[in-house]
Amino acid sequence: MTFRIGRRHRAGAAPERRWAVAAPMAVNAIASGISASTTLLVAWGVSAAEFGRFTLVLSIALIVTVGMVMSLHFVMYQELPRSRPEEHRALITTALLSTLVLGAVLALAGLLAAPVLTAVLGVDLRTLCLALALSLAMAVNYLTESFLRGLRRYALTSGLKVAVALVYLGGSAYFLLVLGVEDVDWYLLALIGTNLLFALVSAVGYRIDPRLWSRALARSLYRHGAYLTALGALTAVLFGVDVIFLNHWAEPAEVGVYSIYNNFPKRLLGVVLADGIGLVLLPTLAVMDTSTALRRIGRLSPAVFAATAVLSFTASAVFFLLLRDEYPYSFGLMALSALGIGAHTVFNVYSAALSMDGVRGAKVLITALSAAAAPVLACQVVLIAWQGLVGGLVAFILSNLVLAAAVVVVSARAYRAGAPSTRHPEVSR
Numbered sequence: 001m002t003f004r005i006g007r008r009h010r011a012g013a014a015p016e017r018r019w020a021v022a023a024p025m026a027v028n029a030i031a032s033g034i035s036a037s038t039t040l041l042v043a044w045g046v047s048a049a050e051f052g053r054f055t056l057v058l059s060i061a062l063i064v065t066v067g068m069v070m071s072l073h074f075v076m077y078q079e080l081p082r083s084r085p086e087e088h089r090a091l092i093t094t095a096l097l098s099t100l101v102l103g104a105v106l107a108l109a110g111l112l113a114a115p116v117l118t119a120v121l122g123v124d125l126r127t128l129c130l131a132l133a134l135s136l137a138m139a140v141n142y143l144t145e146s147f148l149r150g151l152r153r154y155a156l157t158s159g160l161k162v163a164v165a166l167v168y169l170g171g172s173a174y175f176l177l178v179l180g181v182e183d184v185d186w187y188l189l190a191l192i193g194t195n196l197l198f199a200l201v202s203a204v205g206y207r208i209d210p211r212l213w214s215r216a217l218a219r220s221l222y223r224h225g226a227y228l229t230a231l232g233a234l235t236a237v238l239f240g241v242d243v244i245f246l247n248h249w250a251e252p253a254e255v256g257v258y259s260i261y262n263n264f265p266k267r268l269l270g271v272v273l274a275d276g277i278g279l280v281l282l283p284t285l286a287v288m289d290t291s292t293a294l295r296r297i298g299r300l301s302p303a304v305f306a307a308t309a310v311l312s313f314t315a316s317a318v319f320f321l322l323l324r325d326e327y328p329y330s331f332g333l334m335a336l337s338a339l340g341i342g343a344h345t346v347f348n349v350y351s352a353a354l355s356m357d358g359v360r361g362a363k364v365l366i367t368a369l370s371a372a373a374a375p376v377l378a379c380q381v382v383l384i385a386w387q388g389l390v391g392g393l394v395a396f397i398l399s400n401l402v403l404a405a406a407v408v409v410v411s412a413r414a415y416r417a418g419a420p421s422t423r424h425p426e427v428s429r
Contacts, residue, residue: 027158034165036264038172040319042187043260045176048326050184052247052255055263057131057188059243060121063236064110064135065142068103071228073146074355075221080150090212091221092147097210098218099143103136122248130188137195144202153205160201168194227362228355234369235351238399239266239344242380242392250388253326258389260320260327261337262396265312266344290357291415297353298408301346309342336393343400350407364414368406376402 043051072095079091110117110132118128148157171190175181243263246255297304316334320327354361376399383391383398 027155027162031158031161031165034162034169036319038165038169039264040322041169041172041176042184043256043264043327044323046182046184046187047253048256049252050182050256051259052252052257053127054184054188055243055255055259056123056247057127057134058191059240059263060123060128060131061134061138063233063240064106064132065138066229066232066236068106068135068139069099069142070102070222071225071232072099072221073142074228075225076143076146076150078150078356079224080147081152088151089207089209090214090217092206093208093210093212094214094217095143095221096140096147096208097213098221099139103139107132107136121244126185130185130192134188134192134195137192137199140199141195144199148202148205151206156205157202160198164194164198164201167197224359227359227366231355231362231365231369234366234373238369238373238376238403241377242384242396245380245384246388246392249385254389257327258392260323261316261330261333261389262340262393265316265337265341266396290353290361293353294350294411294415297349301349304349305342305346308345309338312341313338333390333393336390336397340393340396340400343397343404347400347404347407350404350411354407354411360414364411365407368410369403371410372402372406 042054046054076091076095080088083091110128114125114128118125121128123131145157148160168190171194172187175186175190181187243255243259246258250258313334316337317331320329320334323329351365354365357364379398379402380392380395383395385391387394
């Protein structure tokens with residue numbers, strides 16, 4: 001097989017009917033709601049301390065996943081819509097097999113380094129093992145989902161997401177309501193299993209051929225994803241270590257309460273953005289001029305902030321009524337959480353636009369996040385050590401405002417005098 005710098009086969013797909021876009025977005029929003037309901041069910045069924053452990057495992061897994069997937073899912077979002085159909089199978093095969101090998105190697109390395117990692121993270125060996133297993137399952141899940149989205153199989157993606165979300169909800173409900181299981185490990189195992197389940201069933205939407213795996217293509221994919229991986233590592237640390245800090249300075253139950261008031265709505269709206277709007281947004285941004293996208297985002301940012309903040313506050317006020325007394329029903333905590341979610345959503349939208357501009361956009365984001373990293377982490381350490389749960393919520397607001405401002409300033413300088421972006425495949429094949 002000959003590898004080369006390919007030209008974009010076409011400027012974009014033919015316009016789809018509105019219902020063909022709107023329906024998958026709505027179905028993915030339903031899937032997000034089901035996943036959120038499962039999280040609330042787990043929080044309701046186990047103690048706040050156990051739910052804090054659930055969140056700690058997930059936070060560690062999200063950081064480790066960056067090293068396992070190496071941003072190949074973002075590369076697929078960009079390259080599959082731009083590449084020719086005959087190139088799809090080689091791209092998918094090389095990305096999947098490479099990720100499986102790398103993920104297994106990193107998981108094994110994590111186990112061998114367990115004495116050091118458990119001491120640094122303040123966790124036991126069981127928690128570390130669950131985090132490593134979850135990170136590998138999530139890496140494969142992210143990648144296989146990107147195959148479907150990159151191929152614009154939106155209806156299939158949304159249908160599978162709903163089905164797997166229902167399986168996770170049903171399994172968790174059975175553990176809790178029928179078996180009376182209050183050990184959070186069972187729910188973590190169920191989460192690992194459903195991530196792997198999606199990866200398996202998603203194979204109906206694409207084809208792999210191990211004979212098409214290519215070392216040259218793998219190098220090209222990883223080289224293209226290197227900047228996005230650095231970006232992903234920065235983002236994972238900046239938005240993941242708050243739980244680790246809180247686990248160090250606060251009681252386990254406080255970690256669980258923080259997870260409900262901050263991590264739960266953050267992940268819910270993040271999933272809605274990625275699985276609903278992002279189902280079409282990311283492939284669209286992959287072929288859209290970035291300067292134009294940034295200008296539009298800037299105009300819409302106040303509305304995005306307000307809408308997501310109101311949605312977060314409203315959802316919290318309704319859903320948190322269902323929780324037990326271990327989780328205080330506090331409008332003050334809800335308001336702090338809502339403000340943080342609004343700022344975080346704006347940051348995520350800017351990040352999505354820049355991430356889809358390939359290496360140039362990734363460099364802009366890395367520059368902005370690197371410049372803001374020290375004050376953001378210092379803010380988290382000081383406020384969490386001082387005020388615990390409340391300090392963490394305030395730190396989340398300030399962190400997102402600082403990061404969003406840094407992105408706006410750096411991207412304005414980078415795209416101010418540049419010509420409109422012309423999107424070509426950046427992967428040699």
